[in-house]
Amino acid sequence: MTEIVNTPRIWFITGASSGIGLELTRKALAAGESVAAVSRAGAAPADLGPAERLLPIAADVRDEASVHGAVEQAVDRFGRIDVVANNAGYGLFGAVEEATDTQARAVFDTNVFGVLNVLRAVLPVLRRQRSGHILQGSSFYGQTADPGVGLLAATKYAVEGLSDALALEVAPLNIKVTLIQPALTATPFLGNLDAATRTHEDYDQTVRATQKAIGELPPSAFASVEGVAAGIRSIVGRDNPPRRLALGGSGAEAMLSALQARMTDLEKWAEITRSTDG
Numbered sequence: 001m002t003e004i005v006n007t008p009r010i011w012f013i014t015g016a017s018s019g020i021g022l023e024l025t026r027k028a029l030a031a032g033e034s035v036a037a038v039s040r041a042g043a044a045p046a047d048l049g050p051a052e053r054l055l056p057i058a059a060d061v062r063d064e065a066s067v068h069g070a071v072e073q074a075v076d077r078f079g080r081i082d083v084v085a086n087n088a089g090y091g092l093f094g095a096v097e098e099a100t101d102t103q104a105r106a107v108f109d110t111n112v113f114g115v116l117n118v119l120r121a122v123l124p125v126l127r128r129q130r131s132g133h134i135l136q137g138s139s140f141y142g143q144t145a146d147p148g149v150g151l152l153a154a155t156k157y158a159v160e161g162l163s164d165a166l167a168l169e170v171a172p173l174n175i176k177v178t179l180i181q182p183a184l185t186a187t188p189f190l191g192n193l194d195a196a197t198r199t200h201e202d203y204d205q206t207v208r209a210t211q212k213a214i215g216e217l218p219p220s221a222f223a224s225v226e227g228v229a230a231g232i233r234s235i236v237g238r239d240n241p242p243r244r245l246a247l248g249g250s251g252a253e254a255m256l257s258a259l260q261a262r263m264t265d266l267e268k269w270a271e272i273t274r275s276t277d278g
């Protein structure tokens with residue numbers, strides 16, 4: 001059941017062309033592990049790693065057939081999958097009212113339905129193996145939100161909810177699930193943001209103020225991508241990995257405030273809450 005423990009791991013990483021996924025790929029290869037590296041173009045930098053341990057795959061997480069094909073290629077080449085980094089995603093910035101229906105659906109297509117496509121493709125492999133660790137790409141915006149990130153946060157909250165259920169469903173099968181919650185991290189993510197174009201001045205004091213504040217953050221306000229990837233690696237392979245892993249102090253603080261505010265609401269309004277009990 002756990003025959004993989006002492007052999008180098010096999011990773012299946014989506015979003016491997018950039019940012020956190022690329023750094024996870026680099027670190028895995030440097031540690032002697034093997035990687036099926038998924039991106040839409042399917043190209044890998046020439047010096048990334050030895051061809052026998054790196055399989056670049058072109059697949060779009062929004063396309064279920066292409067994701068199934070990617071998993072098949074990975075298993076054909078490496079024989080199994082030990083770690084799945086369900087990491088591909090992008091952001092959408094704008095007031096909830098400002099994002100168009102097309103933009104809102106598109107970000108769910110990648111960040112939620114793409115994550116589901118990967119799960120449906122890898123789970124039969126992991127169940128057969130009775131082993132595996134799934135790293136679900138969330139964010140500190142999976143537990144809290146700021147003005148302008150409503151749609152992005154909605155996708156990450158969705159990933160958090162389904163992952164809580166998934167973790168319970170697959171635990172008896174020896175499959176582990178960890179939600180990865182990076183703080184703002186120094187990757188091309190902000191440059192790859194989609195943004196609402198029909199903006200309204202009523203949101204200047206909230207949405208545009210947040211946009212300005214994020215734009216003015218010093219480099220030191222961002223978590224390092226190397227640190228985030230190292231943090232992720234440090235919990236892979238543990239017997240009892242966390243359900244959620246926050247990476248970056250600013251994100252953890254924002255999540256803590258949000259959780260405390262929820263506790264406060266539960267306690268403050270408990271009388272009304274309990275008044276409905278039959």
Ligand SMILES: NC(=O)c1ccc[n+]([C@@H]2O[C@H](COP(=O)([O-])OP(=O)(O)OC[C@H]3O[C@@H](n4cnc5c(N)ncnc54)[C@H](OP(=O)(O)O)[C@@H]3O)[C@@H](O)[C@H]2O)c1
Pocket residue numbers: 014015016017018019020021038039040041059060061062087088089090091110114137138139140181182183184185186187188189190192
């Ligand atoms: N950076 C941050 O501040 C931050 C904070 C919290 C959470 N996160 C999360 O971390 C994850 C990685 O983000 P990052 O910071 O590394 O951003 P990034 O540098 O922009 O990388 C995003 C990756 O996702 C891939 N991708 C996007 N759409 C795809 C699709 N439809 N099919 C396949 N691949 C797709 C991109 O690959 P191609 O475009 O080459 O296909 C790229 O490799 C995301 O889920 C993001 O929400 C990031």
